[in-house]
Amino acid sequence: MSTTTEERRADRMIRALFAVAILAAVGFSFIYWYDDDTQLEGAFLGGGLVALAVGLIVWSHRLMPEGPFEEEYPDLRSPARTEAEVLSSLERGGVGRRKMLIGSLGAFGVAVAGGVVSTLRSMGPTPVSLAYSPWTRGLKLVTSDGTAVNASEVPVDSIVSVFPAGFTNSPQAPAVLIRLPPGLNHPLPGRSTWAPQGFICYSKVCSHAGCPVNLYNRTAYELQCPCHQSTFDVLRGARPVFGPAGGPLPQLPLRVEADGTLLADGPLSGPPGPVFWHHS
Numbered sequence: 001m002s003t004t005t006e007e008r009r010a011d012r013m014i015r016a017l018f019a020v021a022i023l024a025a026v027g028f029s030f031i032y033w034y035d036d037d038t039q040l041e042g043a044f045l046g047g048g049l050v051a052l053a054v055g056l057i058v059w060s061h062r063l064m065p066e067g068p069f070e071e072e073y074p075d076l077r078s079p080a081r082t083e084a085e086v087l088s089s090l091e092r093g094g095v096g097r098r099k100m101l102i103g104s105l106g107a108f109g110v111a112v113a114g115g116v117v118s119t120l121r122s123m124g125p126t127p128v129s130l131a132y133s134p135w136t137r138g139l140k141l142v143t144s145d146g147t148a149v150n151a152s153e154v155p156v157d158s159i160v161s162v163f164p165a166g167f168t169n170s171p172q173a174p175a176v177l178i179r180l181p182p183g184l185n186h187p188l189p190g191r192s193t194w195a196p197q198g199f200i201c202y203s204k205v206c207s208h209a210g211c212p213v214n215l216y217n218r219t220a221y222e223l224q225c226p227c228h229q230s231t232f233d234v235l236r237g238a239r240p241v242f243g244p245a246g247g248p249l250p251q252l253p254l255r256v257e258a259d260g261t262l263l264a265d266g267p268l269s270g271p272p273g274p275v276f277w278h279h280s
């Protein structure tokens with residue numbers, strides 16, 4: 001078998017291996033976007049890299065010039081090659097082939113880079129500010145299943161977990177709605193209209209470390225956090241009266257429509273969550 005035949009065979013093998021690597025990289029991206037089967041993704045990516053590695057090994061062993069190389073010393077001039085020798089060398093070394101193989105490598109790099117860049121979506125949703133709250137004026141108060149809360153369904157001294165309509169999955173959204181007996185509330189300055197008909201609403205995200213404040217002592221009118229027992233005075237702006245919480249629970253101004261629909265009448269009085277989030 002002549003050397004030229006061996007080179008052609010090696011050339012075909014390398015093309016095939018690089019083609020497999022490219023297809024594997026494209027397959028990885030396809031699986032990632034349309035199936036998200038991590039085992040298949042690993043198989044495609046691993047297979048592509050193995051095909052690339054084998055192709056490079058074959059290239060280096062079969063097509064690259066072999067040594068030993070000698071250079072006359074101390075004469076440092078470039079060896080005087082005739083034009084025919086240079087052309088012959090270039091032909092043998094395969095400039096056209098080299099271009100093709102390097103092009104294949106480039107295509108593989110593009111395919112892999114596309115797959116890697118596309119995995120950035122796995123980094124999750126864009127983070128929002130810790131001070132963010134979805135509560136805005138006019139949003140209905142709903143339960144976790146999206147059902148609107150009606151004033152007629154909330155008896156005095158009861159507590160309901162509520163969310164702004166359309167934001168039941170937002171971690172900064174949960175709030176507690178309490179219906180107080182008439183005349184008990186002591187609104188903070190500027191909040192005299194925030195608790196119509198005894199309905200009062202506070203963020204449910206604890207101002208200590210963010211646990212859900214979901215325990216209500218209806219005799220003392222206090223909300224309690226189950227994590228570290230911080231206790232908040234419902235009648236006085238949910239100021240902390242016990243425990244490690246360093247600030248009150250933000251209050252939501254409310255409005256009651258003629259048909260009993262409960263609405264937010266503005267944003268929360270402050271950012272929800274641990275107070276240390278908001279001291280930077």
Ligand code: FES
Binds near residue numbers: 225228229245
């Ligand atoms: S998280 Fe509520 S008291 Fe610690």
